[in-house]
Amino acid sequence: MALQSLDIARRSATTTPSPSVRQTTEVAKLIDVSTCIGCKACQAACMEWNDIRDPVGWNLGMYDNPVNLTENSWTVMRFSEFEENGKLEWLIRKDGCMHCADPGCLKACPAPGAIIQYANGIVDFHEENCIGCGYCITGCPFNVPRISKKDGKAYKCTLCSDRVAVGQAPACVKACPTGAIQYGSKEQMKDYAATRVKDLNERGYKNAGLYDPQGVGGTHVMYVLHHADRPQLYSGLPAEPSVSPLVGLWKGIAKPLATATMALVGIASLFHYITKGPNEVSKETEKEVEKEDAA
Amino acid sequence: MIRDPKDLKRYTAHERANHWVVGMSFILLALSGLALFHPLFWPLTNLFGGGTWTRILHPFIGVLMAFSFLALYHRFKALNEMTPTDWEWVGRVKEMVDGDDHNMPEQGKYNGGQKLLFWALAVCVLLLFVSGIPLWRAFFDPPVGLARLAAVVHAVAASVMIGLITVHVYAAIWVKGTIRAMWYGTVTRAWARQHHRAWYRQVTGK
Ligand code: HEM
Ligand code: SF4
Numbered sequence: 001m002a003l004q005s006l007d008i009a010r011r012s013a014t015t016t017p018s019p020s021v022r023q024t025t026e027v028a029k030l031i032d033v034s035t036c037i038g039c040k041a042c043q044a045a046c047m048e049w050n051d052i053r054d055p056v057g058w059n060l061g062m063y064d065n066p067v068n069l070t071e072n073s074w075t076v077m078r079f080s081e082f083e084e085n086g087k088l089e090w091l092i093r094k095d096g097c098m099h100c101a102d103p104g105c106l107k108a109c110p111a112p113g114a115i116i117q118y119a120n121g122i123v124d125f126h127e128e129n130c131i132g133c134g135y136c137i138t139g140c141p142f143n144v145p146r147i148s149k150k151d152g153k154a155y156k157c158t159l160c161s162d163r164v165a166v167g168q169a170p171a172c173v174k175a176c177p178t179g180a181i182q183y184g185s186k187e188q189m190k191d192y193a194a195t196r197v198k199d200l201n202e203r204g205y206k207n208a209g210l211y212d213p214q215g216v217g218g219t220h221v222m223y224v225l226h227h228a229d230r231p232q233l234y235s236g237l238p239a240e241p242s243v244s245p246l247v248g249l250w251k252g253i254a255k256p257l258a259t260a261t262m263a264l265v266g267i268a269s270l271f272h273y274i275t276k277g278p279n280e281v282s283k284e285t286e287k288e289v290e291k292e293d294a295a
Numbered sequence: 296m297i298r299d300p301k302d303l304k305r306y307t308a309h310e311r312a313n314h315w316v317v318g319m320s321f322i323l324l325a326l327s328g329l330a331l332f333h334p335l336f337w338p339l340t341n342l343f344g345g346g347t348w349t350r351i352l353h354p355f356i357g358v359l360m361a362f363s364f365l366a367l368y369h370r371f372k373a374l375n376e377m378t379p380t381d382w383e384w385v386g387r388v389k390e391m392v393d394g395d396d397h398n399m400p401e402q403g404k405y406n407g408g409q410k411l412l413f414w415a416l417a418v419c420v421l422l423l424f425v426s427g428i429p430l431w432r433a434f435f436d437p438p439v440g441l442a443r444l445a446a447v448v449h450a451v452a453a454s455v456m457i458g459l460i461t462v463h464v465y466a467a468i469w470v471k472g473t474i475r476a477m478w479y480g481t482v483t484r485a486w487a488r489q490h491h492r493a494w495y496r497q498v499t500g501k
Contacts, residue, residue: 013334108446110331111346131346133331134432138442147432152347246443250450255333258454265458269465276394280471286485292501293301293484 005165007119012109024119028186029159029170031094032196032224033234034208036180038063038077038092042172046075049160049171069095071148074157075172078235093223093234094172094181097144097157099123101217104243105156107251108139114154121186121220124161127153139251141216141241159220189222196224215242302481303498305404311480313367320360325457327353332450354431361424368417374404375414381407396490404494412463419456422448 008018047053054072059065063079075096082089103123106115114129115136125136125145132152136145145154160170168174169183182192193210200208209228212218223237231237306314327349330339343349380400384391384407391399391408399406405413429437429445437445467473472486487495495501 013337015334110334110337112334112337129346131331131350132433133350133430135446137432138439138446143439152433244440244443246447250443250447254447254450254454258450259333259335262454262457262461265461269461269469272392272465273469276392278471279394279396279469281483281485281489282397285489289485289488292499 003165005118005120005167006161008116009119009121010106010117011113012106012115013112020119022119026121026186026220027159027164027184028121028189028220028222029099029173030182030184030189030193030222030224032180032182032193033091033093034180034196034200034205034224034226035178036077036092036094037178038079038090039177040065040077041175041177042094042181043073043075043077045171045175046157047073049163050074050158069144069146069156071146071150071155074155080233080235082233089226091227091234093237095235097123097159097221098142098213098216099157099159099220100141101219102243104139104141104216104247105136105145106139107243108135108247110135118161120164122159122161122164123220124158125154125156127151127155130154139243139247141238141243157221186218186220193222193224197228200224200226211237213238213241215240298479298481299483301484303484303487303495304480305476305482306480308480310367310370311477313363313370314477316363317360317367320356320363321456321460323356324353324360325453325460327356328453329457332453351433354427354433357424357427361420364417364420371413375410377407377410378403381410384408385411401492402490402494403497404491406491408466412459415459416456416463419452419459422452423456426452 004022004024007020007022007024009020011018052072052074054066054070057066060067064076066073066076069076075094078093078095080091080093082091099122101121103115103117105125106117106123109115110133111129111131114126114131116124116126118124130153132147132154134145134147134154136154137143137147145156147154160168160172163170170181173181173183182189184192190210190212197208197210205226207229208224208226211223211225211228211231223231223234225231225234225237227233231239326339327343329336330343330346330349331353337346340346340349343352380402383400384402387399388408390396426445426448429435429441430449467477470490472483476482484495484499487498
């Protein structure tokens with residue numbers, strides 16, 4: 001096995017367990033929305049570290065730029081203006097892969113080893129094994145993966161798995177000037193989030209809280225939100241994300257059930273032949289036909 | 296080819312060619328689709344030049360099958376209308392399966408089972424085509440809810456269709472003297488009299 005920091009916990013389209021003897025600490029990135037100033041240094045750092053550049057696009061009259069995640073923009077700042085009780089709040093959320101503990105993308109992926117979940121919690125796409133079917137998009141509850149028009153492969157945030165592997169924090173974390181993006185073990189990040197939530201509570205944000213949705217088993221990218229009771233305010237962050245029941249059906253019971261049914265029909269046919277024998281034209285019918293023809 | 300001048304013509308060359316295009320594209324679709332359905336079948340991608348080629352080719356073959364099936368459908372739909380005798384045949388199918396078909400109700404060109412299979416296949420192809428389009432990410436970008444539903448429908452319809460085709464192929468192997476109808480288009484008089492007597496009387500006037 002290679003670097004312990006890259007031990008594999010789960011592998012797409014693989015039905016046997018991955019090597020799981022070594023125990024690795026789970027890591028997490030914490031994004032404190034309340035201290036983010038929307039400078040996009042993280043976006044720039046992401047492009048820089050990963051060597052990805054989106055072509056210059058269009059200004060659509062909003063701060064979001066580019067307006068959506070793409071195969072070249074693995075993180076995008078989403079700005080929303082929210083008014084309540086005569087107060088305007090600018091809610092800015094750094095969007096990108098959440099590195100789910102129970103990843104819908106990995107569950108849906110048909111290509112062995114194209115999506116990997118490391119023991120440290122990072123969900124990584126290995127594009128060399130990707131076939132470009134887009135099932136990860138169908139599986140993801142956060143609308144994150146994007147298929148490249150250049151090579152037909154799926155891309156998304158890697159949580160800088162290459163940096164994390166050698167003990168470095170992700171590029172976006174390094175670049176954030178206000179410390180709104182923190183990185184460490186998942187436990188540390190939850191503890192740190194608790195102090196942030198307490199601070200926000202004291203400053204009047206009664207519903208401040210940590211976003212670590214349990215519907216997907218928790219995530220390895222978490223948010224501190226001032227309005228944790230209404231995550232949708234943050235450009236449609238889902239309130240209760242989970243892998244869709246349809247995806248569960250498709251990738252769960254349907255696979256063994258359909259396979260067994262198809263096998264059974266084949267085997268039943270074979271045994272029918274063996275037990276009943278072929279259905280041949282009877283001698284009797286042949287004679288009758290000869291008689292009719294002669295007549 | 297005329298083997299015996301007394302043989303009865305069951306299919307024209309065009310009908311046979313049409314059927315083979317559907318049949319071959321179905322086999323390619325089943326193999327390439329299964330490869331993506333369950334890791335157990337992943338090695339089938341090797342038949343198509345790898346995973347990416349499997350993903351690229353499958354939907355194009357699907358479109359070919361959908362259109363060739365449509366042609367076949369129009370050729371045969373009138374012959375597949377169910378009659379009361381067909382329903383009676385279906386009700387007594389157990390006798391047939393047990394290999395004792397001598398007392399089964401008299402059948403025209405197709406028996407009740409074949410006719411029901413025809414309609415079931417038509418529904419499967421329609422469902423597969425309609426659900427295959429939203430899965431085709433190379434050209435379409437459907438709302439995610441639709442893609443999820445389509446994935447389930449496609450997988451279920453494909454399994455049902457593979458099961459039905461297995462039965463269809465097996466029936467052709469089981470009933471001796473049938474497969475030649477799809478090779479060179481003719482069957483013997485005795486075959487027709489035993490399995491499709493009403494059709495036999497209609498074409499021979501006996
Ligand atoms: C009728 C036209 C059809 C179209 C347009 C179509 C299209 C597709 C597409 C786009 C996919 C996703 C993978 C890819 O991009 O290659 C797919 C998957 C699949 N197709 Fe089809 N297909 C058709 C017919 C069939 C037929 C006849 C079968 C077999 C009986 C079949 C079996 C499958 C299976 C098993 C999968 C994998 C589903 C899964 O992963 O759960 N398809 N099809
Ligand atoms: S957010 Fe989407 S792409 Fe990221 S791990 Fe979860 S399911 Fe996969």
